[in-house]
Amino acid sequence: MTAVSGDKELITTTLEEIIITEKDRLLRFIKERNDYIRNLPEIEKKAFIESIGKIKENKGKIERLLLKKEIKRGIDDLLFSFEELPLFGKEYWFMKFTATDGSRRQFFLTFGRSAGDIEVNGKYVENSRIIDDKTEGYCVSWAYDGIQRSIADDLGTIEVKNERVTCMSKDIKAEFYGSFPEYMLDISKNGEKICFLDIKEPTDNNYNSEVSEQFRGLFGYRLANLYFDFEGVLFEKGFSGKCYAQKVIVVGPFIPWKWSRIVFRNGSILTYYIPNVEIGGVEYNIYNSLDFYDAETRRMYRFKKAKVNEYPSEKGDKRWIITAEGGKVFMVTKSYCKETFSFTNNFSFRYVENLVDVVDFQVETEDRVITLQETGNGLGMVEDTSGFVI
Template structure:
């Protein structure tokens, strides 16, 4: 493991602490725990109240509207069977068609529905350059970053939505943070905001992303299937009751130009449809210099009640051997640093995985609809890393430097 003594971090009783931290008194610990418990109870009661209000709302709908709402959910569930058959039969060509079908289409969103495209590009050099594009819509009025967006209705394959694009290229660069129009036509989805236009188009396994600002092209990227075809895409969905999600993920390579400079590395492109509230989660995706990838996803189980099947997952893709390793019981601890940036310590399976990341740039989002949901994208470097596999131990000496993003969320919104 790389020496992290300069960062004053250590693991004590399976919990990370700063080495120079003073021990808390019994009263301090008790007050801290009581505050946390009170906050969890408040947040949990908010969500349970929302579920009751949702049920009352549906129950009091006119019979015609009630039938239409339930039918729209049922249509989503029935299409699930088609995706499951593709995955179970491993009909690769048809599954890939399913990914394009999800990427380049609008879903008929029912009440509480949300639809988002998310693209993340991480450089494969030592520049720490990263680029992000997110756009989407909601099936109801919502406030995003203080801007009011009315209910998005699809008319002639076009709808209103919201678009955010930003980058880090030696400094933070904000490209757009505005309401915009989203249009789908054949194998292309286009998002246009006040002064920016983004075109994503193609067919599996090759896509293009072109972005212009004030009529000047600032980004042109070719996105293509990586050498290891076994780790390039994912198509999945889950429904429980009237809530659920569907998503398509692409784990691709990219090459092209950004701000008139060559830009290449690893791309993560996602299209996700969520029926229900946004709830807190912990998510990170780290790209190492040798092409290895570490990802974890941990929804916050303390505040969402018993209706949801929340899980804990962590994966490490070993690029050298082209093998995916899965780990259980991932835990993430968050700490401030002396310069005001944050650090995260990740552990899994009693120390088989250990990673320390440190933020160097961030972008914050807020969603408001009855409740508040805060979402922060933190760009991070890997300070320390070690993973124990069946036959060897891998550290930063083998993987090279690590770069990526940690998502920090709180609250919820319907």
């Protein structure tokens, strides 16, 4: 489950008009939201607006958090806290671990909550209330370790206390704790330890973390990202590589997006993020970004006009072709397993996590051409989403 990156958002007036005119479900949602807020008693209306303000207050504070000397406090403040979620608010933690030893091993943990009732994978999650540092939520964890393994997919309790966030379901207990720049993840299932990972800042501290926010009116997000290294044990075997840990607060609906994070064996990383809406069978991008981090030179390259085309296969191993800026980026990925999730609240949202290998890859920079020969094999995840949910 990840979802947002960076602090730029491009929404044209033309696109907004198309959405309002033709996207009936989104129009209905906007109207219902406006009517709901307008008809609230004055005291509740004031409380709702103030709750939004608490999340996006003090723009200067966020800007200060981006400074190196304040990054520790800023990231830990988000990782180890609950927000007072307003209407349409969501809060979740997402962690992705990818091996860099040439294997296909990957591991995922996601848990979170919503301000309103929601059905996740057929299980009903009631509006969460924070009592004694705890609240109700949902937990999903799975891995590929030579075979696909399901670890958790159930209702759970989330606790945040003393620089530690703990998620407990009927089968597992997952604890994430520490302080910037060193953390631990400890997971046990039915009393047996299955995962113990030491998560640390990589040597290149220019590409390891970020804190950002973006709000437009009463909608937006606030997030903390960690791009760290890890090593430890998974299913009684050594496990090390690249970690992506994220804490996000979202106020607003989920709309479809395309997102992928690919880790290459030499430590290079490619990520793209393209949220979009589909109208009459045509997709309209709201935002478009593709970043490539070259581990050899420790430089970040950003590309525009990223395009993602997917091609189903009779065998089920779907392929994606990714390009950007007229061919400066070319990558082909192929899936080897997947997990599917559904979210329902008046509307339905489908979310698929596809684990992929990189079949072909090339990036042109101003002074060199980088291929799989330089980076080594790549693997990661492609998120495939559709629908709409409040």
